[in-house]
Amino acid sequence: MTAPSVQLYTVRDAIAADLHAAVARVAEIGFTKVEPYAFVERAPEYEKALAAAGLAAPSGHAATIDSPDPAAIFDAANRLGIGTVIDPFIPSDRWQTADDAARLAERVNELQVEAAAAGLRFGYHNHNWEFSNRVDGRPVYELFLEQLSPDVVLEVDTFWSTVGGADTPAFLRSLGERVQFLHIKDGPVVGDIADVLPSSESALKVPESLTAAFETQVPAGSGDANVPAILAAAPHALRIVEFDGYDGDPFDGIALSLQWLAENDR
Secondary structure, eight states, X not given: OOOOEEBGGGGHHHHHHOHHHXXXXXXXXXXXXXXXXXXXXXXXXXXXXXXXXXXXXXXXXXXXXXXXOHHHHHHHHHHHTOOEEEEOOOOGGGSSSHHHHHHHHXXXXXXXXXXXXTTOEEEEEOOSHHHHSEETTEEHHHHHHHTSOTTSEEEEEHHHHHHTTOOHHHHHHHHGGXXXXXXXXXXXXXXXXXTTSOSOOSSOOOOGGGGGGTTTOBOTTSSSSOHHHHHHHOTTSEEEEOOSXXXXXXXXXXXXXXXXXXHHOO
């Protein structure tokens, strides 16, 4: 099994305080791969920090769908060795109708073509509302997928898909090789974060007043998500440890998830 990655948004406070020290600590825990976020603005720092820590970044998050300059994102990705750029977030109010799904699929397909011209791949990362929002009884995400180019990469956040009502192992099996990345997190499979997340992740910060909604997330294997079945359903996909929020030191949390994956992801 390929060594897991970690979404650096998990340790965003440490990244904001000292990117080099935070990245070095991730490497000390035992990760060899990371998934940077908001990397365009800090590309020179990321480049030095990743090199110093000996870390690779096969994927990275950037708000590309609404960006006025996707080329700048793709240039930064190439600078950092990021092979796949993934848009992390389109809010629930833009996942309401069949037209919404068609509009987003068209834009993502366009961005995949632009990414390919830059030697990259492009993909999308879900939350729960793509599954809980329904059109004629079907998850709006299904309509999106039906209109999506097969060249577009899927990164499935397996916790939020489960919260959204999906049978995530079955969903992953239905998609096969289209899914190249899995966000692995765990926690109680209840609630809806559509009204909890900010309207845009361009700043990639959760408002302080809302962080409690995320702090119920726990290390892999210790919550309600069926993580073993999820992993077995997509053995080819890169596992990416993540917490949107964690009630404790997130470095301790990602260390526990990494240890659990080493023992249970066979």
